[in-house]
Amino acid sequence: MTSTQIIAIVIFLVTMAAIMTEKLHRTVAAVAGALLLILTGVLSVESGFSYVDLNTLGVLIGMMLFVAVVKNSGIFEYIAIKAAKIAKGRPWPLMVLFALITAVLSAFLDNVTTVLLIGPMTLAITSMLRINPIPFFMTQIMASNIGGTATLIGDPPNIMIGSAAGLSFTDFITNTGVAVLFVLAATIVCFYFIYGRKLHVEPEAMDSILQLDENKAIKDRSLLIKSVVMILLVVFGFVFHSQLHLESCTIALTAAAVMLLIGRQDVEEIVAGVEWTTILFFTGLFIVVGGLQETGVIQILANGLMDLTEGHMTLTILLILWVSAIVSSFLDNIPFVATLIPLILTMQSSGVDVTPLWWAVSLGACLGGNGTLIGASANVVLSGISNRHGFPITFASYFKVGFPLMLVSVAISTVFLLLRFT
Amino acid sequence: MSLSTFSGDFIDTALSQLGASRIKVVSGKQHVVDFDLGEGLTLTYIFTITNENRCYLQRARPYPMVQGRLASTEEVLQFIARDRQAFQNARRSRNYSTFLDTARKTLALTHKMEELFITHNLSPEDLALLHQQGDRLTALMDEIRARSPEVSCEE
Numbered sequence: 001m002t003s004t005q006i007i008a009i010v011i012f013l014v015t016m017a018a019i020m021t022e023k024l025h026r027t028v029a030a031v032a033g034a035l036l037l038i039l040t041g042v043l044s045v046e047s048g049f050s051y052v053d054l055n056t057l058g059v060l061i062g063m064m065l066f067v068a069v070v071k072n073s074g075i076f077e078y079i080a081i082k083a084a085k086i087a088k089g090r091p092w093p094l095m096v097l098f099a100l101i102t103a104v105l106s107a108f109l110d111n112v113t114t115v116l117l118i119g120p121m122t123l124a125i126t127s128m129l130r131i132n133p134i135p136f137f138m139t140q141i142m143a144s145n146i147g148g149t150a151t152l153i154g155d156p157p158n159i160m161i162g163s164a165a166g167l168s169f170t171d172f173i174t175n176t177g178v179a180v181l182f183v184l185a186a187t188i189v190c191f192y193f194i195y196g197r198k199l200h201v202e203p204e205a206m207d208s209i210l211q212l213d214e215n216k217a218i219k220d221r222s223l224l225i226k227s228v229v230m231i232l233l234v235v236f237g238f239v240f241h242s243q244l245h246l247e248s249c250t251i252a253l254t255a256a257a258v259m260l261l262i263g264r265q266d267v268e269e270i271v272a273g274v275e276w277t278t279i280l281f282f283t284g285l286f287i288v289v290g291g292l293q294e295t296g297v298i299q300i301l302a303n304g305l306m307d308l309t310e311g312h313m314t315l316t317i318l319l320i321l322w323v324s325a326i327v328s329s330f331l332d333n334i335p336f337v338a339t340l341i342p343l344i345l346t347m348q349s350s351g352v353d354v355t356p357l358w359w360a361v362s363l364g365a366c367l368g369g370n371g372t373l374i375g376a377s378a379n380v381v382l383s384g385i386s387n388r389h390g391f392p393i394t395f396a397s398y399f400k401v402g403f404p405l406m407l408v409s410v411a412i413s414t415v416f417l418l419l420r421f422t
Numbered sequence: 423m424s425l426s427t428f429s430g431d432f433i434d435t436a437l438s439q440l441g442a443s444r445i446k447v448v449s450g451k452q453h454v455v456d457f458d459l460g461e462g463l464t465l466t467y468i469f470t471i472t473n474e475n476r477c478y479l480q481r482a483r484p485y486p487m488v489q490g491r492l493a494s495t496e497e498v499l500q501f502i503a504r505d506r507q508a509f510q511n512a513r514r515s516r517n518y519s520t521f522l523d524t525a526r527k528t529l530a531l532t533h534k535m536e537e538l539f540i541t542h543n544l545s546p547e548d549l550a551l552l553h554q555q556g557d558r559l560t561a562l563m564d565e566i567r568a569r570s571p572e573v574s575c576e577e
Contacts, residue, residue, distance in 0.1 A: 077435050120432035216438045219445060273450060385428050388475050389495070 004042050005300075008291040011036050012339075015288050020331050027277045030284025037291040051290025052283050055163040058249025059153055060110070060282065061274060065256035066234070067113055068273040069263040073224040076105075077217035080121035085214065089206030091131060091199035095139055096188060098122060102140045103147030103184055107154040108235070111144040111378035119382055123389060128212075129205045134393055135195035137386050138401060142187060142370045144378045146409065149366035150180040152248055153238060156282070157337040157365045159248070164341045165358050168242035175359045176366075179416040183367065183409040190405055226262050230255060282334075289338045298339075302346035311352070314422050317360045321417065324364025325410045329371025329403070337365050356421035363413040371406040373398040427451075429471045429495045436499050440506070454482075457506050463513055465506055469498050481505065485525050511573060 015033030018024040024032075037043045043051075083101060087093040098118060106114040118140060126133035148154035152162040152169040162172065218224055237244070237251040260267060292298050309316040320340070327336050340361055348354045369376030373383055373395045379402075383393040427450050434445050434453060443458040451472065457465040466483035477498050479489040492498050512518055535552070538544070544552075 074438075077431075077438070116428055116431075119428055120435055123432050124435050212439060216441070217435065219438075269447075269449065388429075 002295070005295045005297050007040050008037065008042050008295040008297055011040070011042070012288055012292055012297075016335055019335060025277070026332070027281040027284065030281045030288060032284075034284040034287035037287060042291050043287065043294055047294060048287045048290060051293065052286045053160060053163050055247050055249045056156070056159045056286075057279055057282060058247070059159050059252045060156065061279060062249060062252025062254075062256040063109060063153065064113075064274045065270060066230075066252065066259050067109055067117075068270045069223075069256075069259040069265050070227040070231070071117065072219060072263070072265055073221075073227045074217045074219040075224050075227050076117040077121055078214050078224070080118060080125070081212050081214040081217055084121075084125050084209050085212060087209075089129060089201065089209030091129065091201050092192070092196040094125070094129075095136055095191065095196065095199070098136060099139045099143040099188065099191070100184075102143040103150075103180075106144040106147035107151045108238075109154075111148045111155060111376060112381050114144050114147075115140055115378045115382045119385060123385075125209065128208050129201045131199065131201055131205075132391060133389075134386060134391050135191075135199065137382050137391075137393065138398070139191050139195070141376075141379050141382050142402065142405060143184070145366060145369045145376050146180055146184050146187060149183075149363060150177040151238070153252070155366045156334055158362055160334075160337055160341060161358055161362055162248065164345060165354075167358060169238045169240075169248065170242065172362075173239075175420070176362050179359075179363055179413050182416065183412050186408055186412060187405055190408065194401060223263055223265075226259070230259055285335055285338050289335075289342065292339070293342045298342045299346050302343045302350070305343065306347060306350065306352070313353075313356065314418065317356050317417050317421065318414065320357055321360040321364040321414060322410065324361050325368035325371070325406065328365045328368030329375045329406060333365040333369055333376070337361060340365075356417060359421075360417060363417070364410065367406060367409045367413060370409065371399075371403050373402070375402070375406075427471075429475055429477070430469075433469065433471075433495050433498055437502065440503060455502070459506075459510055459513060461513065463509065465509055467502055467505075471495070484509075484522055485529055 011033050015029050018029035018033075019026045034048060038045055038048055079101060080098070083097040084094055087097050102114055102118050105117065109117075119137070122136045122140065123133055126136055145155075149158070150172065152158055152167065152172045158172060158176070161167065162169075234251065234255045237246070237255070238248060241248055241251050260270065263270075292301075305316070305319075309319060324333075324336065324340070327333070344354050344357050344361070347357070369379065373379050373393065379398070383398065386393050430447065430451070430453055434442075434447070434455075437455050438445060441457060442455050443464075444454075444456040446454045448454065452468065452470045455467045455469070457467075459465065464483055465481065467479065467481050469477060469479040471477055475495075477492045477495060479492055479498050479501060481487045481489070489501060492501065512521060515521070
């Protein structure tokens with residue numbers, strides 16, 4: 001092993017340790033790691049930035065801007081209140097509807113954004129029903145991770161995988177999307193046995209839900225109409241982006257630009273609302289992993305993986321799926337996927353058909369996030385909010401429900417991948 | 423979006439159901455909420471939710487009143503709901519405009535006193551005189567309270 005390889009590995013491991021242990025803010029760790037690679041001469045500025053996946057950053061920025069404008073219309077509150085009234089305040093149908101809304105939204109938006117959009121309404125409605133919101137939060141946490149697995153843009157790992165592997169929105173829908181349908185159905189059935197049968201609400205509390213007026217949730221009717229039209233166009237754009245010969249980031253950024261233009265919102269506010277720390281984190285992370293690629297460490301790891309599995313595709317799929325799931329249950333899946341991607345690309349350049357491996361990574365890394373309280377950002381955020389409002393979700397209480405459900409979802413994914421690709 | 427926007431969104435949702443006519447969010451943290459109670463009466467509340475989920479509330483219209491730091495988002499909602507109901511009740515009174523004038527004069531008095539203290543070197547006798555007048559006003563208000571029938575602020 002050369003000295004530059006050792007330096008790249010050490011910087012990578014120290015950066016990952018800082019991110020995983022949260023000793024440093026993850027953005028600081030990633031940017032510091034990237035700069036260390038440049039300062040030590042492992043990468044030049046040009047070569048470092050050549051590893052930054054602009055398509056991923058573009059999708060993230062575009063969708064953040066788009067949602068920030070659309071949110072001001074009140075459309076998400078409108079949908080939530082409408083769903084609550086359709087459920088007539090009955091807790092189990094309400095739980096299912098909110099989980100489905102969360103899953104669908106999460107297929108197009110970042111998971112944390114989704115839970116922050118649906119969460120306030122969940123808290124408001126459960127307080128009106130005078131029931132504990134924890135079961136609702138738990139189901140929404142899991143639904144957000146499951147829904148995000150279904151599409152190209154639903155979860156950052158999928159954006160990264162799609163970008164690196166040249167996979168389209170339709171490719172994801174016909175692969176992970178299909179698996180997610182089965183996973184979501186099975187998970188909802190499990191939710192019924194875990195929570196649904198025990199939910200009970202007084203009739204007068206249910207009546208209070210029917211008194212809600214979804215029209216009062218609309219803050220800007222004109223913006224609402226524009227938002228609905230643009231959402232439909234965005235979905236169309238993503239579904240057909242490969243036929244249109246447009247990158248997914250082009251669709252996202254165009255949608256953002258149009259909404260900024262026609263939305264007539266305070267642009268300074270909207271742009272300030274983008275999570276720039278997340279964007280910087282991704283930038284730094286791409287460069288840190290790029291250090292491993294540049295020095296040939298990824299090639300060594302890829303060779304090691306191929307030697308371990310002796311080219312046996314089924315074994316490789318299962319190994320990647322389950323290792324991704326278990327690792328993602330306890331650690332941030334983004335650095336893990338960022339490291340796996342060049343490894344799989346290296347295997348591809350050796351002549352291996354890696355198509356099933358992309359789906360294994362996607363399903364494992366995204367669904368694995370449901371395993372523990374710290375498995376995904378949405379879990380941490382919504383449980384933190386629940387704690388602040390007096391409804392604690394502990395690591396143990398989450399683990400008892402989340403980990404078995406995660407195992408069920410990955411088992412379903414195993415069956416799906418084996419039937420589809422072997 | 424963040425934890426503080428969650429709490430703010432939760433409050434905004436409840437306030438919109440309560441009848442808020444306008445809700446404006448500034449920098450994701452400061453919320454300006456208007457209730458149009460009709461006949462020219464608009465209540466405006468400003469609340470701020472920090473990243474640490476601390477809540478600060480004040481009323482800006484019809485006359486300013488700083489409520490300060492509240493313990494929770496629920497307290498913000500409860501205060502605004504009660505205050506709005508109190509003003510709705512008060513608006514029905516034939517003495518309402520007199521009450522508004524009195525409240526604004528009281529506020530002006532507070533500002534005048536502050537300006538007096540800051541820009542002048544008052545003698546202890548003058549300070550004691552002002553203090554006595556304050557005590558007399560408080561005692562008068564207690565007398566009036568004792569002989570006036572109470573009004574419920576429940577909806």
